[in-house]
Amino acid sequence: MRRTHDARIALLDEDQQTRDMLREYLEGQGMHVVPVANGTELRQLVSQEPIDAVILDVMARGEDSLGLLREMAEQPGTPPVMLLSAVASDIDRIVGLELGADDYLAKPFNPRELLARLRVVLRRGNAATARAAATPVLTFAGWVLDPTFYVVRDAAGRDVDLTSGEFKLLHALAVHAGQVVSREALLRLVHGDEAEAFDRAIDVAVSRLRAKLVRHGGGALIRTVRGEGYLFAARI
Template sequence: MDMSRTDPSPRILVVDDDPGIRDLVSDFLGKHGYLVETAGDGTEMERALSRQKPDLIILDVMLPGDDGLALCRKLAAQPDGPSIIMLSAMGEETDRIVGLELGADDYLPKPCNPRELLARVRAVLRRRQEPRPAEDTALGATCEFAGWRLDLVRRDLRSPDGVVINLSSGEFTLLRAFIDRPQRVLNRDQLLDLARGRDSDAYDRAIDVQISRLRRKLDDSAGEIIRTIRSEGYVFTPKVTRTA
């Protein structure tokens, strides 16, 4: 399907080397109102991305050439990149954690029920498209904490030295959850609700993984910004100031 057309429907790119799976997923999601394009490997994926940026990529782990994990790492490094759902025939928890570590928004083992995949697609896109609070719509609205600056409209994070730090959609949502509730202990269930939605099927280890990634982005290896409170959860320690 041509993804270059102007259409409000969300665009999805399915990257899998199995043509049967590509056709099944493409047809099923297409029947539910999505514009779907497919690719068989990383090279075809890059060609598709050069034509039109999708809202979400469904990415198989086992691919010829660059595997899905390597491709996920490249995609997650892009500013305002697409959301990513990874699929893996292995389905091991370690693979799931690695995928989340590299920037995936969700992870499903193969074979997966198409309806479950559809539910995950809807959940990930809903988080991506959630309207921002009214106070964030003012031009240049920013939050400052511990020398860092986060532009809530552009989703632009700058270090105390002025370096722009790329955040995935999941990392931004998690950081936003902390910024809105500074100096309060938040347990894993609360963070799952705030960052991934109440209907998310994510498990609490996913929050630990995302916090680990966010700490690396914030150069917070000592846990001075996001502090672990044993047996309770996490607390965002800096004072947060908002400016318009």
């Protein structure tokens, strides 16, 4: 269970001033901040110690931060990730969310806003964990989707390599099989009630998810209903 009052937060940010400010502020709110110098240290920390959330600077010098984000998102049990970036374009935000980020905050930012968003991410993670534990394994067209272990297998029994965001999207559609789900509803199901409406992010996410499903013979699983949203076509 991810805590909100005494959470352990891993922090990778290339700017010393930002690191010091965040550490002082968040620890003043009862959290414990663990700064790391690079992606290697972050991977090691997350794999060996209990970490409740990660704050990751997209522009960290010498790091492929988005590649690191994707790598982490593909690992079961990875803590939620909040991205920080000096670039606030729509496309950067879309890519970050699609690769598995749980939130995206542009620099400069008010530390009080970051704290509020971080608490939401932690609460959302707790709620998602509870829902997954209470949700049965789903089977459809010979496929298996296990929400507890974030595992998807195709009809041939092969694992389907999805990011955490793609898994959440597929699960959200599958549990509403036979129903048209709007883009706004999908955004809330994947990113929580506090998510801002951003249709293009969902379109990009569905497109990438479909491409992976096609490679496993599942191209017909998700249908687009023009002007309405998306429909999971297989029977559960």
